[in-house]
Amino acid sequence: MKKFVIMLFIALLMAVPAMATTTFQLPTSQDDFKSLSRDLGLAISYDPLSPAEPLGGLLPGFDAGVEATAVAINKSASYWQNSVTNPSSLPSYLLIPKIHVQAGLPVIPLDLGIELATVPGTDINVIGGEVKYAILSGGIVMPAIAVRGAYTKLSGIDVFNMETKSLDLSISKGFVFVTPYAGLSEVWITNTPTGSTATALSQVNLSETKEFIGLKFSLLPILNIVAEADFSRVNAYSLRLNAHF
Secondary structure, three states, rough: OOOHHHHHHHHHHHHHOOOOOOOOOOOOOHHHHHHHHHHHHHOOOOOOOOOOOOEEEEEEEEEEEEEEEEEEEOOOOOOOHOOOOHHHHOOOOEEEEEEEEEEEOOOEEEEEEEEEEEOOOOOOOEEEEEEEEEEEEOOOOOOOEEEEEEEEEOOOOOOEEEEEEEEEEEEEEEEOOOEEEEEEEEEEEEEEOOOOOOHHHEEEEEEEEEEEEEEEEEEEEEEEEEEEEEOOOOOOEEEEEEEEE
């Protein structure tokens, strides 16, 4: 089973072609800049990839892993075609590898997390963080319910500055080795044009709703895998391989 999980993760990394070397540029219209901000903002927004139940208990708990997110984009849309230097190389899915670490505090049902991500073939780098509080920690009968606040910041692109904030509510219930979870998230996207060509464009502020479902499989006491699908105007599919301490 362990070998199967590792092979599945590698397959996800290899199945989606990465962008060829790509540089972003500002589109010429405000509508295109707004649409690009929506798609890219949802793509870099925080994906939970964890159930609602807290990691900690009487002792602290840690999850540290690698993950890959495939984000569907409308590559033929004018706002994508006009926003990169080589539009013919755009894939149908952006592949975003990440490193993701979460820590659960002892006694208090509070988890803290951080993620680092990059988009191969581009200058896009993303850093994000989360604070999750379990309103209900869950048990044999009761599900766990949690609220999470998160933030992501994009760097590496010279022509705009983008950040996202999100707030979500999630529920999960463990069954032996499997824990399904689901949630609803509101994402706030801010994108500010910069540089000498930015005078014709203004800052974009958007609010988008995102739904997510996922499954956590506990394969070994110190190994688990999480699969998640996020649904919004831009759908994303993620797989995470995790070590638990």
